Amino acid sequence: MKIIAIGRNYVDHIKELNNDVPDSPVIFNKPETAILKDNADFYLPGFSHDIHHELEIIVKISKIGKNIEEKFAHKYYDEIGLGIDFTARDLQSELKSKGLPWELAKGFDGSAPISKFIPKAGLDLQNLDFNLLLNDKTQQSGNTSLMIYSIDSIIAYVSKYFTLKVGDIIFTGTPKGVSKVNAGDRLEGFIGEHKLLDFYVK
Ligand code: MG
Numbered sequence: 001m002k003i004i005a006i007g008r009n010y011v012d013h014i015k016e017l018n019n020d021v022p023d024s025p026v027i028f029n030k031p032e033t034a035i036l037k038d039n040a041d042f043y044l045p046g047f048s049h050d051i052h053h054e055l056e057i058i059v060k061i062s063k064i065g066k067n068i069e070e071k072f073a074h075k076y077y078d079e080i081g082l083g084i085d086f087t088a089r090d091l092q093s094e095l096k097s098k099g100l101p102w103e104l105a106k107g108f109d110g111s112a113p114i115s116k117f118i119p120k121a122g123l124d125l126q127n128l129d130f131n132l133l134l135n136d137k138t139q140q141s142g143n144t145s146l147m148i149y150s151i152d153s154i155i156a157y158v159s160k161y162f163t164l165k166v167g168d169i170i171f172t173g174t175p176k177g178v179s180k181v182n183a184g185d186r187l188e189g190f191i192g193e194h195k196l197l198d199f200y201v202k
Contacts, residue, residue: 001167003030003112004158005056005085007102009148009173013054016176025149025157028102030085030171034112039199042110044183048088053181054174055132055140055189058083059151060117061168068159073152076164079117080151082130082189082196085171086111089180114169115189115196123191125151132197133188134179142175149173 007026008014014021036042044051062078085106092105125144132140144150149157151172155164181187181201189197 001032001165001169002162003032003034003169003171004162005030005106005171006149006154006173010142010146010175011148012146012176013174013178016178021148025154027158027161028106030107030112033109034107036110036113036199039197040113041200041202042084042086042113042181043202044181045088045108045110047108048091048105050088050090051181052087052089052178053132053134053139053187054085054087054178055130055142056083056085056171056174057081057128057130057144057151057191058114059155059170059172061164061170062166064163064165065155065159066163068156068164070152070156073155076155077151078120080120080123080125080191081115081117082191083112083114083169083171084187084189084197085174086113086181087178112171113197113199118191118194118196129192131190132177133186133190134181135186139179140175140177144172146175147173
């Protein structure tokens with residue numbers, strides 16, 4: 001399986017990092033070894049002093065597809081969940097300043113904790129609240145209505161380049177409120193009232 005992620009998909013987050021609103025989706029990949037499941041502890045890597053959480057709605061692909069039209073994209077996923085796109089912000093800034101790809105800053109081991117998945121049936125995917133509590137305090141609050149590129153348009157876009165296969169996961173971008181995590185922090189993620197993530201930073 002592969003993990004495809006979109007960057008800069010919420011205007012308020014683009015502003016907090018002083019980036020420009022993109023003309024087309026900003027896409028990167030994380031390797032399979034980035035995944036953490038079952039609320040496993042996240043261990044801070046030694047190469048960074050500034051690891052940020054980015055809470056994101058994630059989508060699990062349920063059918064193989066290539067060149068998927070946006071109007072049919074909804075047929076290619078049945079479940080969604082929450083993920084954290086952990087980012088070594090110090091390393092990412094260095095790579096960005098040199099015009100280099102972000103993979104080392106975003107694809108390292110454990111950089112993609114994912115929750116269990118819940119059926120999308122019955123959810124309004126265009127108007128979904130999601131939240132991150134950091135040590136019992138709300139740190140990120142998003143709503144999917146604020147996405148620049150919808151889930152279906154992301155699927156249409158990325159499937160022009162990458163064949164999507166069953167089990168692939170798409171990270172759909174983070175709203176504002178990203179911040180540094182420290183050893184001992186507890187992260188809890190919610191879609192609406194459903195608590196889907198609850199793990200510690202070590
Ligand atoms: Mg992200």
